[in-house]
Amino acid sequence: MANPLYVHLQATAQRLIAKFGQAGVVTRLTPPDPILGGEPVPTPYPATLVPLTYEARYVDGTVIRTGDMQIYISAVGLSIEPTVGDIVTANGTDYAIITGDPNKYDGVTNVVFIVQGRTAS
Known part of the structure; x- marks a missing residue:
């Protein structure tokens, strides 16, 4: 059962992201059939998100590089959990997702997704 506190935090995060954010897309690439082969199939999921640049003090050149973005993605209305390998x-x-933090404090309610995105090439 969802904790009411986390449901309230999820609603607050959604409200702030909707106010200050933008429409975006999280794309998941489904791998090709292991026997028949083929190309990966991209599946887009509309999302509301806020992309932010990392402060210079966090950029170390290895884990966080110049140009990486910290992206807050609303969990409300998103049918997947953004994960490494997805494209935002x-x-x-x-941006390719390098790392992610689902912020699922009670193990049930996704409050907000915070991911590190690196320009996909």
Whole structure:
């Protein structure tokens, strides 16, 4: 059962992201059939998100590089949990998810997804 506190925090996060954020897309690439082969199939999921640049003090050149973005993605209405390997489109740029934090404090309610995105090449 969802903890009412985390449901309230999820609603607050959704409200702030909707107010200050933008529409974006989280794209999951489904791998090709292992026997028949083929190309990966991209499946887009619309999302509301806020892309933020990392402060210079966090950029170390290895874990966090110049150009990496910290992206807050609303959990409300998103049918997947963004994970490593997914692509987030924000500000007209595609970012590959390098790391992610689902912020699921009670193990049930996703409050907000915070991911580290790196320009996809």
